[in-house]
Amino acid sequence: MKMTTKGRYGLRAMVELARYYEKEEFISLKSISQKQGIPENYLERLLAKLRKASLVETHRGTQGGYRISRSPEEINVYDILFAVGEAIYLVECTNNKSLCHMQDYCPSNVVWSKMAQQIEDVAKKTYLDELI
Amino acid sequence: MKMTTKGRYGLRAMVELARYYEKEEFISLKSISQKQGIPENYLERLLAKLRKASLVETHRGTQGGYRISRSPEEINVYDILFAVGEAIYLVECTNNKSLCHMQDYCPSNVVWSKMAQQIEDVAKKTYLDELI
DNA sequence: CCTATACCCAATTGAATTAGTAGGGAATTA
DNA sequence: TAATTCCCTACTAATTCAATTGGGTATAGG
Numbered sequence: 001m002k003m004t005t006k007g008r009y010g011l012r013a014m015v016e017l018a019r020y021y022e023k024e025e026f027i028s029l030k031s032i033s034q035k036q037g038i039p040e041n042y043l044e045r046l047l048a049k050l051r052k053a054s055l056v057e058t059h060r061g062t063q064g065g066y067r068i069s070r071s072p073e074e075i076n077v078y079d080i081l082f083a084v085g086e087a088i089y090l091v092e093c094t095n096n097k098s099l100c101h102m103q104d105y106c107p108s109n110v111v112w113s114k115m116a117q118q119i120e121d122v123a124k125k126t127y128l129d130e131l132i
Numbered sequence: 133m134k135m136t137t138k139g140r141y142g143l144r145a146m147v148e149l150a151r152y153y154e155k156e157e158f159i160s161l162k163s164i165s166q167k168q169g170i171p172e173n174y175l176e177r178l179l180a181k182l183r184k185a186s187l188v189e190t191h192r193g194t195q196g197g198y199r200i201s202r203s204p205e206e207i208n209v210y211d212i213l214f215a216v217g218e219a220i221y222l223v224e225c226t227n228n229k230s231l232c233h234m235q236d237y238c239p240s241n242v243v244w245s246k247m248a249q250q251i252e253d254v255a256k257k258t259y260l261d262e263l264i
Numbered sequence: 265c266c267t268a269t270a271c272c273c274a275a276t277t278g279a280a281t282t283a284g285t286a287g288g289g290a291a292t293t294a
Numbered sequence: 295t296a297a298t299t300c301c302c303t304a305c306t307a308a309t310t311c312a313a314t315t316g317g318g319t320a321t322a323g324g
Contacts, residue, residue: 001135001251003222003244005312011240028270042313048272060271061321077243090135107263108143111209111254112135118250119133122243131239137283160299174284180301192300193292 007086009038010046014080017056018072018128026058026065046084053083072128081123088123089116139218142178144168146212149188150204150260158190158197178216185215204260213255220255221248 016032029047033040047066050056057069068075081088090112148164161179165172179198182188189201200207213220222244 001133001139001218001220001222002224003133004310007133008223008240008244011243015239026270030270039313041315044271045273051271058271059321060269060319062269062323064270064321066271086133088133090133091140092134107147108140110263111143111258112140114258115251115254118254119247122247122250126243126246131242136281158299162299171284173286176300177302183300190300191292192290192298194294194298196292196299198300 001090004086005042006046006084007081009036009043010050010080010084010086011077012036012038013043013046014050014055014068014075014128015131017066017068018075018132021068021072024067026063026067028065032066049084050080053079055079055083068128072132075128076124077126077128078120078123088120133222136218137174138178138216139213141168141170141175142182142212142216142218143209144170145175145179146182146187146200146207146260147263149198149200150207150264153200153204156199158195158199160197164198181216182212185211187211187215200260204264207260208256209258209260210252210255220252 013032013036016036017027020027029040029044032038032047033043036043047056047058051058051066054069055075056066058064058066078088091109093106093109145164145168148168149159152159161172161176164170164179165175168175179188179190183190183198186201187207188198190196190198210220223241225238225241
C-alpha cells in the first residue's frame with residue numbers, strides 16, 4: 001500500500017514553490033528538480049498537470065519558471081493529489097462497483113472505504129502553509 | 133495508492149472463515165478459494181501466513197481445512213494485514229529514515245505519516261465480528 | 265533579429281513489484 | 295492403502311510505475 005511518485009513528488013514540488021510565494025518570482029524546473037532530487041523531465045509532467053489545475057502558473061524564457069498561483073493557505077493536499085492524478089482509494093471496486101464480484105454487500109469494502117475516507121479527510125484538512 | 137491482494141484477499145478469506153466460527157468445522161482451501169474467487173495456490177500462501185500468526189488453525193486429511201482460531205471479536209483488521217505482510221505506510225521513508233534525502237525535517241512526511249496513522253487506527257478499531 | 269533560456273508535449277523504454285502457476289511432499293482419515 | 299487436504303518452494307507472467315528521449319514553442323535580452 002504505497003503512494004506513487006505522482007503524489008510524493010507533486011507535494012514536494014508544491015511545498016518548494018510555496019516557500020517562494022511571497023517573492024512572486026518564478027522558479028525554474030531545473031532548480032526544483034535539483035533541490036528536491038527529482039528527475040527533471042518526470043517532474044515536468046507533474047508540473048504540467050498542476051498548471052492545468054491552476055495550482056501553479058508559468059512563464060517562459062529567461063527568468064521564467066513556475067510559481068504557485070494562489071496563497072499556500074488556499075491550497076490543500078487534496079487539491080494537489082487530485083491534480084497530479086494520485087487516486088485516493090485502496091481498492092478499485094470502491095470506485096467501480098462493476099469490478100466487485102459481490103452482488104449486494106461487501107464486508108471488506110466497508111473497511112477500505114473507511115480508510116480511504118480518512119486519508120481524504122487528512123488531505124483536505126492539510127493546507128500548504130502548514131507545511132513550510 | 134492501492135492495497136495489494138495480500139491485504140484484500142487476506143481479509144476476505146478471514147471474513148469467510150469468521151462466518152463459520154460457531155460451527156467449529158474446518159473449511160477447505162478449495163471452498164474458500166471458490167466462494168471468494170481467489171486463485172487456490174495464491175490464497176494458500178496467504179493462509180499459511182495467517183496460520184503462522186496464529187489467526188487460523190488447520191487440519192489435514194479428509195474433512196480437514198482451515199478455521200479461525202479465535203473469536204471474530206478478538207481479531208481486528210490490523211492483525212490480518214500485519215500477518216499477511218501488507219505494510220501500512222504510504223511512503224517508504226516514513227519507516228526508513230535513511231531513504232529520505234532531507235536531513236532534519238520533512239514537511240511532506242508529516243502528511244503521509246498522519247494518513248498512515250489514520251489507516252492504522254481504522255484497522256485496529258475494526259474487528260471481524262463487525263464485518264459478518 | 266538572433267540566441268539562450270526555459271517551458272511544452274508525446275512516445276518509448278526500463279525496472280520493479282505484484283500476481284499467479286506448477287509441482288512435489290507430508291499428514292490424516294476412512 | 296488410497297483419497298483428501300494442507301505444506302512449501304521455485305518459477306513465470308503480467309502489470310504498473312518510473313524514467314528517458316527528443317523535438318517543439320514562447321520569451322527576454324543583447
